[in-house]
Amino acid sequence: xxLQMAGKEVELQGLxxxxxxxxxxxxxxxxxxxxxxxxxAAIWMxxxxxxxxxxxxxxxxxxHELMHQSxxxxxxxxxxxxxxxxxxxxxxxxxxxxxxxxPYRHPTSQKDEIEKLVSEMLNDGIIRNDxxxxxxxxxxxxxxxxxxxxxxxxxxxxxATVKDSFPMLLLRNY
Numbered sequence: 001x002x003l004q005m006a007g008k009e010v011e012l013q014g015l016x017x018x019x020x021x022x023x024x025x026x027x028x029x030x031x032x033x034x035x036x037x038x039x040x041a042a043i044w045m046x047x048x049x050x051x052x053x054x055x056x057x058x059x060x061x062x063x064h065e066l067m068h069q070s071x072x073x074x075x076x077x078x079x080x081x082x083x084x085x086x087x088x089x090x091x092x093x094x095x096x097x098x099x100x101x102x103p104y105r106h107p108t109s110q111k112d113e114i115e116k117l118v119s120e121m122l123n124d125g126i127i128r129n130d131x132x133x134x135x136x137x138x139x140x141x142x143x144x145x146x147x148x149x150x151x152x153x154x155x156x157x158x159x160a161t162v163k164d165s166f167p168m169l170l171l172r173n174y
């Protein structure tokens with residue numbers, strides 16, 4: 001098949017079956033850098049999407065039925081959990097110290113995804129606005145299906161937290 005692309009004559013031809021292979025992201029990055037071709041990336045993205053679709057289609061029937069029977073357990077949360085008899089409290093070594101860290105700088109593509117995720121969670125009632133002086137880093141991690149997962153880095157808060165002073169129970173002693 002021949003076509004015009006960016007003023008150049010381009011010929012597309014098929015490959016023998018089995019000649020395609022999945023490559024790692026570092027290899028893909030190197031190929032894009034050398035060839036400057038967007039088609040390599042498009043094929044890689046398509047391969048990842050196809051892999052995710054086929055993994056859902058090959059789910060065992062028993063597992064699919066179990067998930068359908070317990071769909072309220074696997075449902076997306078709608079709002080915050082109900083009020084409880086006690087509030088959760090994090091005991092700090094120095095109660096006057098505020099754990100506040102500067103946010104990481106994110107690329108524009110991740111900023112757009114962050115804004116989308118936060119607005120979705122606000123609309124669904126999963127999170128709410130707060131005026132707390134505490135803050136922690138937020139990190140975006142890419143999932144297998146090429147979407148993003150928001151993760152919070154609580155390491156600074158964990159360093160300022162009072163450690164549990166009681167020993168863990170061992171079941172073999174009882």
